[in-house]
Amino acid sequence: MRCFRAIGETQHTAHVYLSADNLQILNDELSQNFRLSADDLNNANSHKQRYDILVKEPVERIKLQRVRRSFELIEKELAPNQELGINRADKSAWQMLTGKYNLLETIQSGIEPSQIGKTASSKTIDRTEMRQKVEFSEIMLISEVARYLGRSPLEIEAILQSTGEGIKNILDAINEYNELLYDVVIPRLFGLLYDLAQHEITEDHEVELVRLPENGSYSLMADPKLVVKDDDVEDGLVSSKSFHLDTYAFDSRPEQTLFWDLIREGAVKKLYFTGMLTHGQSEFFIQYVDPESKMVRSYYPDFLFEKNDGTYVIVEVKGDNMIDDPIVQAKREYAEQMADASGMEYAIIKGTDAEAHNFRFLLS
Known part of the structure; x- marks a missing residue:
């Protein structure tokens, strides 16, 4: 699956063909690790719809400080x-x-x-x-x-x-x-x-939260129940806090719940959902070393919001069972380094806390 990431800057649909023996191996692995089957994967997108996502101009930009280390x-x-x-x-x-x-x-x-x-x-x-x-x-x-x-x-x-x-x-x-x-x-x-x-160099960067697509829009498949459009927010003042894209497609209910809580929160000045953008679609990413492959990879956090005092908070929503995962912890380590160098904060919120509206620690 990692090979598919290198085929370009836009999302594509891939067809995977397996022999009967390899299909059985895949089913065994999915069952042991995720309690899924290949049929579950095939049917995973059956309820999803295709959305054309428009970028609002002018494109939102933020200033970051990236730390480059050499040895x-x-x-x-x-x-x-x-x-x-x-x-x-x-x-x-x-x-x-x-x-x-x-x-x-x-x-x-x-x-x-x-x-x-x-x-x-x-x-x-x-x-x-x-x-x-x-x-x-x-x-x-x-x-x-x-x-x-x-x-x-x-x-x-x-x-x-x-x-x-x-x-x-x-x-x-x-x-x-x-x-x-x-x-x-x-x-x-x-x-x-x-x-x-060890030599450490801190470099200033102004990054675009989203790049303008060549064909005018980004296309993706999403669950309609997890999609929020800018016109779904009736209060124009609240809506203006967010939506650097005209549509946000969330991966989970906790992400969507946290979005609604933060956009309605008076202490939040600006709110961006950045987790739906991937390679080539956004310059807002954090590089980290994958502890399994030892490769340098790019990580796109779920949210970025600005508080009324002008400080920024980067937020990742994770399932409770994934908090201690080595890859999640590696992402956290490098994200905290970048956030600290940029005068920002980084936080991970459990999915159960997000759904239960226990989010106020993100504002402290």
């Missing part, structure tokens, strides 16, 4: 006999280093209904030896470290040999706990070889 790798001269902190002889330090990798089984008794009133007891058995692990040779170890650090294998062999532990002790430790190679050895070798200097 400079500074090579250091490696001193001999430097420790990596892998000392198997120090039992206490070794346990602190490797304890999180141990596999423990706990057996508890005295909690069955038939044993009520008896003293409960538990027994813990160390099952660490049952863990699957790779048996590294010296060549495998050197090759893996060289691959990550981008240095020649001969150089890496000399570096490992020059450490306080020596290559044999490092190899023995890694063969006991494979995780130490990636969690300890490679990162600490990197720290011995390089310093990382």
Whole structure:
């Protein structure tokens, strides 16, 4: 699905063709992760209608400060006999280093209904030896470290040999706990070889909340129950607070409810629904690093509103079960950085709070 994002600046309809085997795989994944089926997806848009969205001119613009960070790798001269902190002889330090990798089984008794009133007891058995692990040779170890650090294998062999532990002790430790190679050895070798200097530049940008479409309008499919047009707001003074587009198509009932609450709120001076715009349709986006793919992606928040004191608040509406999702948290981290640099605020509101009209913390 991510491939479809790169085909242009406007939305398109895609047809996906699957073999019977792949359809079964898709159904299994949808069922396990979303409690959906392929038929549910096929019927998802059956109740939706196509809308032509007009942009109101002059186009709304806001000023942002974007933070650009660059990192400079500074090579250091490696001193001999430097420790990596892998000392198997120090039992206490070794346990602190490797304890999180141990596999423990706990057996508890005295909690069955038939044993009520008896003293409960538990027994813990160390099952660490049952863990699957790779048996590294010296060549495998050197090759893996060289691959990550981008240095020649001969150089890496000399570096490992020059450490306080020596290559044999490092190899023995890694063969006991494979995780130490990636969690300890490679990162600490990197720290011995390089310093990382961070440079930060703050740049002023004036961005368009929406770009003028080439063909005069944007076209999209939306649920009529979640669509609000500018003429649906009877009070002209209230309507003038919002609608940089003539139509807002919301993704969910919580988004729509929050819109009505904010547009009627006296403390809100301007309100824009920005979540319906995507790549190429708006310059108001936040770049973040996807924690799963490690790729830089663009995130389009749901709302932007201006308070009467002239400050702006960026708002994202999320389902309660998605608040702690790693991708949501990554978006939040980068959005807060941009908002802070621009003198704005960033907030996530739970879908249940939005529906229950618990939104006033956004105004504080």
